[in-house]
């Protein structure tokens with residue numbers, strides 16, 4: 848598993864892989880969407896993903912959240928989460944996943 852860059856002290860999130868069919872999931876659900884009962888194998892998601900799309904959500908007059916969809920693991924895992932620490936994001940940017948503040952997960956930009 849390649850590691851693109853240091854995590855800069857951010858929490859690393861683990862994704863699950865079904866041992867029966869290799870289906871990957873995040874979050875890890877009690878009942879895997881693939882339908883197998885096997886306990887998923889947990890792996891730290893240390894590699895970056897590519898932003899596929901994003902949208903800005905205006906929460907209040909002053910406050911907006913940028914939500915991005917990013918593809919990880921050569922497109923096997925798509926994660927939708929808020930961008931942390933920045934409103935600047937573009938399609939094709941590289942992001943990593945960490946624990947979120949108001950949501951289970953957050954994404955932060957690491958490059959383009």
Ligand SMILES: [Zn+2]
Nearest residue numbers: 865868881883
């Ligand atoms: Zn499975």
